[in-house]
Amino acid sequence: MQDVNWVALTVFLALFGxxxxxxxxxxxxxxxxxxxxxxxxxxxxxxGTLITWFLVGGDxxxxxxxxxxxxxxxxxxxxxxxxxxxxxxIYPILFLAFRRLWHVCHKRxxxxxxDFVRGRFGNRWLALAITLTGIVATMPYIAxxxxxxxxxxxxxxxxxxxxxxxxxxxxAFVVLAAFTYSxxxxxxxxxxxxxxxxxxxxxxxxxxxxxxxLGGFGKIFAAVPAQKILLAVPGPNTTGxxxxxxxxxxxxxxxxxxxxxxxxxxxxxxxxxxxxxxxAMLPGYTFVxxxxxxxxxxxxxxxxxxxxxxxxxxxxxxxxxxxxxxxxHSFPSWFVGVAFAAVGIGALVPAxxxxxxxxNLYTRNIHREFINKNPSDKDEARMAKLVSLVVKFGxxxxxxxxxxxxxxxxxxxxxxxxxxxxxxxxxxxxxxxxNAWALLVGWAVGTYLxxxxxxxxNLKPAFDLHLGSFTLPGYTAVYTLVVNLALAxxxxxxxxxxxxxxxxxxxxVAADYLP
Numbered sequence: 001m002q003d004v005n006w007v008a009l010t011v012f013l014a015l016f017g018x019x020x021x022x023x024x025x026x027x028x029x030x031x032x033x034x035x036x037x038x039x040x041x042x043x044x045x046x047x048g049t050l051i052t053w054f055l056v057g058g059d060x061x062x063x064x065x066x067x068x069x070x071x072x073x074x075x076x077x078x079x080x081x082x083x084x085x086x087x088x089x090i091y092p093i094l095f096l097a098f099r100r101l102w103h104v105c106h107k108r109x110x111x112x113x114x115d116f117v118r119g120r121f122g123n124r125w126l127a128l129a130i131t132l133t134g135i136v137a138t139m140p141y142i143a144x145x146x147x148x149x150x151x152x153x154x155x156x157x158x159x160x161x162x163x164x165x166x167x168x169x170x171x172a173f174v175v176l177a178a179f180t181y182s183x184x185x186x187x188x189x190x191x192x193x194x195x196x197x198x199x200x201x202x203x204x205x206x207x208x209x210x211x212x213x214l215g216g217f218g219k220i221f222a223a224v225p226a227q228k229i230l231l232a233v234p235g236p237n238t239t240g241x242x243x244x245x246x247x248x249x250x251x252x253x254x255x256x257x258x259x260x261x262x263x264x265x266x267x268x269x270x271x272x273x274x275x276x277x278x279x280a281m282l283p284g285y286t287f288v289x290x291x292x293x294x295x296x297x298x299x300x301x302x303x304x305x306x307x308x309x310x311x312x313x314x315x316x317x318x319x320x321x322x323x324x325x326x327x328x329h330s331f332p333s334w335f336v337g338v339a340f341a342a343v344g345i346g347a348l349v350p351a352x353x354x355x356x357x358x359x360n361l362y363t364r365n366i367h368r369e370f371i372n373k374n375p376s377d378k379d380e381a382r383m384a385k386l387v388s389l390v391v392k393f394g395x396x397x398x399x400x401x402x403x404x405x406x407x408x409x410x411x412x413x414x415x416x417x418x419x420x421x422x423x424x425x426x427x428x429x430x431x432x433x434x435n436a437w438a439l440l441v442g443w444a445v446g447t448y449l450x451x452x453x454x455x456x457x458n459l460k461p462a463f464d465l466h467l468g469s470f471t472l473p474g475y476t477a478v479y480t481l482v483v484n485l486a487l488a489x490x491x492x493x494x495x496x497x498x499x500x501x502x503x504x505x506x507x508x509v510a511a512d513y514l515p
Contacts, residue, residue, distance in 0.1 A: 011337025
């Protein structure tokens with residue numbers, strides 16, 4: 001790796017110091033009693049339209065997005081742009097389904113998806129399945145945020161062996177753990193404003209400056225290999241990359257807001273109007289995501305992988321080094337520090353929300369349901385704070401001692417797992433027709449099939465479904481969700497008939513779902 005870039009590192013550390021101060025100061029922002037779980041874990045449900053916009057954006061568009069989407073465009077080409085339509089599709093879903101979910105959770109005091117499912121269907125085992133899925137799907141997602149920090153720290157020339165190599169990462173997560181413990185969701189909400197502004201500045205500057213340096217967009221696209229510009233044309237008896245691309249976008253959109261961290265950001269909003277306005281405003285992030293994806297093509301046109309000064313970076317981090325190398329190649333050191341700070345802070349914001357969301361799930365739907373049924377407000381909040389530390393420590397250990405590729409593979413499985421909660425959570429916001437045990441069977445079969453299919457395809461997101469002589473490649477999560485839903489639909493009347501009339505255990509009423 002190259003020598004330490006002291007200018008970039010100084011700017012990076014200065015901005016990191018700013019967000020550290022913000023994280024601790026956030027405890028006094030819109031001050032509430034942080035010994036109550038809804039204050040610590042949901043910010044008191046008092047975030048308005050603008051803060052919710054920054055918080056959800058900071059939650060969804062992570063450091064891994066900043067690094068991985070351009071890296072996919074750099075390595076695989078056009079398929080990386082599935083992220084653009086997928087983030088367009090999710091906002092009508094947010095407007096329709098999750099606004100209803102916000103209303104019922106607000107009126108009933110629900111903090112997690114497990115709370116909602118427990119109240120809606122009256123089955124604590126179904127709620128436990130939803131809870132465990134959320135926690136397991138979130139853990140590797142937190143670990144992946146560290147990949148972004150590792151890459152930019154390495155790109156600034158900070159390297160070493162043993163403890164010296166890992167020390168910057170450990171310090172970053174100790175700081176994250178400290179301000180999350182003290183300030184709760186208020187910390188990532190305040191930091192998200194700085195993070196998102198830095199990403200917007202970086203994206204706009206890069207999309208203006210780099211094409212000028214490279215001679216314009218025409219020369220950029222001419223330098224990209226033809227097979228990376230468009231999806232491969234399907235062969236006979238298959239839809240090829242076309243169906244894989246479409247189902248990957250659609251399935252990812254269905255799964256995204258089911259993750260505990262995104263749902264936590266939504267439930268922290270002050271009103272249903274804030275959710276509706278965000279559904280209209282959040283496509284602004286999709287525009288930036290499209291610009292970020294172009295960075296992969298910029299890096300190809302600049303030929304950064306062929307420059308000897310970046311050879312060590314590509315050897316260590318693979319295609320994930322393409323964006324840092326592009327920034328180092330195209331900008332002065334001070335701006336490189338700004339761009340790398342955007343990535344580093346972009347890791348801390350979602351990691352904080354994810355750890356809070358996982359802690360909320362454990363505290364409300366495992367500890368309170370199965371261990372201590374009547375905790376005081378203070379005990380409940382203290383438990384969540386401690387669990388958030390355990391979750392972050394677990395993610396740090398994972399990334400330090402387990403090869404990064406396994407975190408990436410588990411995160412791909414996470415999307416397949418979390419989508420299995422859609423019938424109980426998203427459809428549950430509209431109907432209680434489903435039998436809880438039928439939903440549980442559908443969840444179990446969908447999770448098992450999804451894991452089996454993913455392993456069979458070497459953890460690639462697409463699975464080749466053979467229908468006679470025709471092959472239909474598609475996102476594994478979509479195929480397994482269809483099986484899950486089919487089982488829930490078929491088994492519901494069967495279980496109802498075997499068990500007689502279901503008891504009236506729904507805590508919610510129709511008016512809870514409306515403004």
